[in-house]
Amino acid sequence: MRRLVLTRRESPTRGGQPIAFLFGLAFALIGGAILLTISGDPVFDVYERMWERSFGSLDTISATFNRAVPLALAGLAVSIAATMGLWNIGAEGQILFGATAATFVGRIFPDLPGPILIIAMLLAAALGGALWALGPGLARAEIGVSEIITTLMLNEVAIRLIVYLQTTKWKDPDGFGFPQITARPEQARLGIIWERAHLGVLIALALIAAFGWFMNRSVWGYELKIAGSSPKTATYAGISMRRKVVGVMALSGAVAGFAGGIELGGSAVRLSENISNGFGFAGIIVAALALMRPSGVAVVALAFSALQVGGLSIQTLGVSSAVSTILQALILFGAIGAAVLSTYQIRLVDRKVTT
Amino acid sequence: MKRRLLLLLSMLLAFTLVAAACGDDAETDAGSDDSSDSDDSADSSGASAVTAAFIYIGEPGDAGWTWAHDQGRQAAEAATGATTITFENIPEGSPEFDQAVRDAIADGADVIFATSFGYIDAMEALSGEFPDVAFDHATGYKSNDTNFGNYFGRIYQARYLTGLAAGGASASGNVGYVAAFPIPEVIRGINAFTLGVRAANPDATVTVNWTSTWFDPAVEGDSAQALLDAGADVIAMHQDSTAAGEAAEAAGARWVSYNSDMSAFAPTAYVASAIWDWGPYYTSTIEKVAAGNYSGGAYWGGMDDGIVQIGSLAADVSDETRAVIDARTDEMIAGTWDPFTGPINDQDGNEVIADGVVPNDGDLLGMFYFVEGVIGEIPEG
Numbered sequence: 001m002r003r004l005v006l007t008r009r010e011s012p013t014r015g016g017q018p019i020a021f022l023f024g025l026a027f028a029l030i031g032g033a034i035l036l037t038i039s040g041d042p043v044f045d046v047y048e049r050m051w052e053r054s055f056g057s058l059d060t061i062s063a064t065f066n067r068a069v070p071l072a073l074a075g076l077a078v079s080i081a082a083t084m085g086l087w088n089i090g091a092e093g094q095i096l097f098g099a100t101a102a103t104f105v106g107r108i109f110p111d112l113p114g115p116i117l118i119i120a121m122l123l124a125a126a127l128g129g130a131l132w133a134l135g136p137g138l139a140r141a142e143i144g145v146s147e148i149i150t151t152l153m154l155n156e157v158a159i160r161l162i163v164y165l166q167t168t169k170w171k172d173p174d175g176f177g178f179p180q181i182t183a184r185p186e187q188a189r190l191g192i193i194w195e196r197a198h199l200g201v202l203i204a205l206a207l208i209a210a211f212g213w214f215m216n217r218s219v220w221g222y223e224l225k226i227a228g229s230s231p232k233t234a235t236y237a238g239i240s241m242r243r244k245v246v247g248v249m250a251l252s253g254a255v256a257g258f259a260g261g262i263e264l265g266g267s268a269v270r271l272s273e274n275i276s277n278g279f280g281f282a283g284i285i286v287a288a289l290a291l292m293r294p295s296g297v298a299v300v301a302l303a304f305s306a307l308q309v310g311g312l313s314i315q316t317l318g319v320s321s322a323v324s325t326i327l328q329a330l331i332l333f334g335a336i337g338a339a340v341l342s343t344y345q346i347r348l349v350d351r352k353v354t355t
Numbered sequence: 356m357k358r359r360l361l362l363l364l365s366m367l368l369a370f371t372l373v374a375a376a377c378g379d380d381a382e383t384d385a386g387s388d389d390s391s392d393s394d395d396s397a398d399s400s401g402a403s404a405v406t407a408a409f410i411y412i413g414e415p416g417d418a419g420w421t422w423a424h425d426q427g428r429q430a431a432e433a434a435t436g437a438t439t440i441t442f443e444n445i446p447e448g449s450p451e452f453d454q455a456v457r458d459a460i461a462d463g464a465d466v467i468f469a470t471s472f473g474y475i476d477a478m479e480a481l482s483g484e485f486p487d488v489a490f491d492h493a494t495g496y497k498s499n500d501t502n503f504g505n506y507f508g509r510i511y512q513a514r515y516l517t518g519l520a521a522g523g524a525s526a527s528g529n530v531g532y533v534a535a536f537p538i539p540e541v542i543r544g545i546n547a548f549t550l551g552v553r554a555a556n557p558d559a560t561v562t563v564n565w566t567s568t569w570f571d572p573a574v575e576g577d578s579a580q581a582l583l584d585a586g587a588d589v590i591a592m593h594q595d596s597t598a599a600g601e602a603a604e605a606a607g608a609r610w611v612s613y614n615s616d617m618s619a620f621a622p623t624a625y626v627a628s629a630i631w632d633w634g635p636y637y638t639s640t641i642e643k644v645a646a647g648n649y650s651g652g653a654y655w656g657g658m659d660d661g662i663v664q665i666g667s668l669a670a671d672v673s674d675e676t677r678a679v680i681d682a683r684t685d686e687m688i689a690g691t692w693d694p695f696t697g698p699i700n701d702q703d704g705n706e707v708i709a710d711g712v713v714p715n716d717g718d719l720l721g722m723f724y725f726v727e728g729v730i731g732e733i734p735e736g
Binding site for chain 2: 053063066067163167176177178179180183267268269270272274275277309312313315316318320321322
């Protein structure tokens, strides 16, 4: 009897990332064309519109950059955890708690000058995110609790915390009784650097570059790589696995939390449970498409952002939101499938009969 | 490091090339009309030249809040000949809303109708950025006197009428209310409903159960069930799901629906409904935009404008009850009477509205107490 198995390639196919991406895109465009034809929508108009509204003008490019920021930071957060073989499924909650922490700082010091306040809020956001991931890190390191479960469940806790604050302690007194949190201080907003793009774009790029350097050039990064690929070797070499797990989770959470601060200062006026907007979960896909490498995160996040921005815009052509969502999913599906194939190979093997 | 940079660049290039290739095919037709669209309406004064964008929190589906708005959109489109575009599933407080508005404007939208409360901050910011576009916000409270307004309706008037029907339908005098959030809009609805119930059935009470949801069928069904278990034989609700009606149907109890006439979802339980008819409002607003008369501000229309109405009545609603409902409907349309005409006592029996007094809109919009006959508490922040 024969069956198909996936085996890991000795080394990923050279140029695997871009090939995977192109293959995925081609798959999606063809699949999407079939879908759009079935739903009776004009295929080329739809694709043209997606392109037009994501990369078609400087204005739209800058908006695409803005949206790429939280996606890239969430993707970076997930890939940081992945260097140690850890899954941070809680970037969503870390973004939310980061934004909550930033809002807290804004409430304490509402009169600080803008630049100082926004820096304080961003630091608080990173600290908040780190704190939100610290628990799962400790639980994993000390008693072996799966970080997948704990980070995932803390997402819901972060949402409920905001809903609680919304209806009680932080409720906007000028909101006509509506459950909304008081707006952040007006001056605490990220400056615009170009068209609509805000400072967060530069900050995110710098963070990604810094992390790439850190992984490749610092002792800590080197130890991380060893610890991630071979825990036994690491322990033998005297590297504390427990400290590494806790440290990596906290760092991962800090990056995600930081994204929450950026969103609060860059695109939102007030804290709400929608501020994370699914970026934390999308970050997992971004990281997966980037094959967990920080280098790929920025590019994938930009492409993903364009996909989301363009995907929304086709609703004005009369494409239903469901079709638009399926189209986005097809593109991701194709890209992820191709990414898997560049890392694994499919082989037909004889099944061993054991009787 | 060099190799990695190359990798990055090649990816970027590859993506750009592929995307550009599919963009080129249709470049000629759509590239040119984007720039001219936004000026179309200035040349023509007819409403048919107007493009109106509707931004929805959910999908129209076949009943409820967004459905009612979409019915209004279709009616306005038919009445004015305007072009309408819609965005569905746009979350509140997210970058999607900002982008949807910009997309709509790029497609030539002259007026943006945003139909959920949480769009408020973005509506305010965008109305400043695009002074030539009208921004009309359902359920909001912010506005200016040029291009940013808000609109809503006195649904409490329709709720009073459904209260009359519910009071007549309740044998036990124990009526349940599946309430959304403790905000004046919801509280006002509970109060008006209760006044109606007790006008028909003076000893009846309305027990409130909060869900803290706008749409969550599981929670709303459970909430209705809890009220039914506590002896309620009629259930009213504020949320956008039919779950409370289905729970009442299963329990052999009765149900008052909201947003749209949901009789098809629980045909035996259904008694009456408080419903929206946005069509006339959207039509007149689009005409104002076409004529260049849109000037923002706040709109709070009632039965007299037809924006709020009572839906179909169940066959077993008595002639006596129907006569009262018709009479009150006529009085509200004529503007001679309002459900909150005093004397009205609060939950503790203290007079809050004196005999013969009709509260002003400010008092109604800020209502934050329960009237006599309501059992339950308003959770305070």
